[in-house]
Amino acid sequence: MRGLRKLHWLDWAILALLILLAGYVWLRIDGTLNYKWRWQIIPQFLIRYDEEAGGWVGGTLMVGLFNTIRISIMASLLALILGTILGLARCAQNLTIRLLARTYLEFLRNIPGLVVIFIFYFFLSEQLIAAFRIEDWARDIARGDNAWLWEIFFGDMRRFPSLISGVFVLALFESAFVGEIVRAGIQSVPKGQREAARAMGLSWTDQMRFVVLPQAMRKVVPPLASQFIMLVKDSAIVSLISVQDLTYRTVELVTSTRAIFEAWITTALIYGGLCFGLSLLFRRLEQKPGRRS
């Protein structure tokens, strides 16, 4: 209640305006567009009772959500590896290495994400999957006895190639941002630290491994956490290359049920809840007192 008392009349005015606006939008949809809300059909797409299996199974949106989570985790791990390499390359002594890293970065920065995704998809993922015969390999596993184990990690194994290209494409795309975060972390370590390490005779790798990276990584954790949340949101983009993530499943659901508003609102709430939950979690972890300054 103390919070309420602190509200100024202006706050009330703004709140009232917002409620009016929401009501107006509602009326437009309900009356003018003659839209029939059918919220009751949504729950079955989240979770439903399967007569055949005799138990509860995830509905199409839930399956999509799990795919989104899988892709995000795998892509961020891969992006972390690629990004660290990229960040180190940006600080390398060798000019060619620095230039290559810079070119890659500018390429990703100055081309729309969507275009980058398609380019990576058609030029890289497709080729890699064909070259390594991943299709055949995944089909064999899907038919095999241990399919259930693989499916915990990768979802439906018949869709594995598409999942993997989603992971690749997303990781390549995000590696640029991770690379910049890592580079900023490395450069935030005072010059004297490297000099002291060099003066001792440590090799370049040892200077990085024992002196620079441990200090850089501490600075880099908070921005990396926010980048991870960005990645979860960006992952919706892979629905365009037919990866069956939450967004893709929502598009399908809308096509088959025509419950446009309900489906998209539900999906927005799921994404919002996931990302907000993550940011609360990261904030909590950050506040945990560190060992030292």
Added chain:
Amino acid sequence: MSDTTPIIRMINVSKLFGDFVALDDVSLSVAAGERVVICGPSGSGKSTLIRCINRLEPHDRGRIIVDGLELDEDMANLRSVRQEVGMVFQQFNLFPHLTVLENLTLGPIRVRRMARPAAEALARQYLERVHIPEQADKYPGQLSGGQQQRVAIARALCMEPRIMLFDEPTSALDPEMIKEVLDVMVELAGTGMTMLCVTHEMGFARKVADRMVFMEAGRIVETAPPEAFFTAPASPRARLFLDQVLEH
């Protein structure tokens, strides 16, 4: 001081930063066991000079030979030279994420390939030498400036170098901590270590220096034994500089 070949030889060394000449045709030889104090106004190239000796700054012209090894692009030479040459910085440059003991053992373990127990024993021995054996398990941030600089000296000594370079080791310290660091350096001088020391602590210079080197605008203007340098500097610039420094 014997007349054997010098342990450091700089021959007509020049160093440029862009167009700016930071070292201008400098030649300097230092005998093993000799203690040289370098002074001169700010920006005269003192730091650049000693940073060239372990190639933190690569020189552009001339030759530098340290303990028989020529400093050039050769990485193998460079690593051997850096093992022979310890360096102490104005800002300490201790590794804040490592304990004092870990700061001291990193070099011995990674560069000298010592086993951890041996490296730790060595580290404790040198902490004893700089009079802070009880601080081994603290982090640098928990120590006073004077203690940090003594840890930095111990860290350099753990590599068992033949030459120690000091770049204004007391300039970042509060006045009451200067003495504890200088005392350690005087003791080190007593062990016969070859020392090159950039400092404005003229009391220290009088006590330990075998030779004073005065720099101005990237050149060595004057080299003299301390007594001669302090009582009757040959160059007017050195005289002016001494007047300013000794005023305080």
